Amino acid sequence: MPHHVDLHVGQRLRQRRCLLGMTQQKLADAVGIKFQQIQKYESGANRISASRLWVIALALEVPVSHFFEGLTDEERALHESATDDEANIAPEVFHQKETIDLIRAYYNLKEAPRRRLLDLAKTLADAAA
Missing domain, CATH: 1.10.260.40 (lambda repressor-like DNA-binding domains)
Structure with a gap:
């Protein structure tokens, strides 16, 4: 192992x-x-x-x-x-093209919009839980 x-x-x-x-x-x-x-x-x-x-x-x-x-x-x-x-992200998530595209787009943003997007994603995740 x-x-x-x-x-x-x-x-x-x-x-x-x-x-x-x-x-x-x-x-x-x-x-x-x-x-x-x-x-x-x-x-x-x-x-x-x-x-x-x-x-x-x-x-x-x-x-x-x-x-x-x-x-x-x-x-x-x-x-x-x-x-x-649910506390851990499955490693296979990082193998998906959608995940990689999302990460690339996220890091192409300037810092302020990136923070707002992260806050939005966290809010949506909390609401879905």
């Missing part, structure tokens, strides 16, 4: 790659490995060595720390003890 940190790093890798519109093959070519290895990294099946993570970060134009963002002791404890499925 993959370690939760490997799963988190793999999810962050996939999110960034998809956000850039980059295929697994294109990333693999940039890093000098086979695309199947990228698949294994993204699923958390294989751990990414420090040197490989460095090269991947360069290819994806992010600092290495990007892959660990959102992974705090508190969140890890919540993740490990969570029993409510």
Whole structure:
């Protein structure tokens, strides 16, 4: 069973790659490995060595720390003890084209409209609950 940190790093890798519109093959070519290895990294099946993570970060134009963002002791404890499925977003949501399109559009907004859109989304989510 993959370690939760490997799963988190793999999810962050996939999110960034998809956000850039980059295929697994294109990333693999940039890093000098086979695309199947990228698949294994993204699923958390294989751990990414420090040197490989460095090269991947360069290819994806992010600092290495990007892959660990959102992974705090508190969140890890919540993740490990969570029993409510609604508290967590299923990883497959980030594989959907609609999700990636929404994220791209969101980050193309200036800060003020982005905050208003986020507030609206939170209000709608609360009303739906």
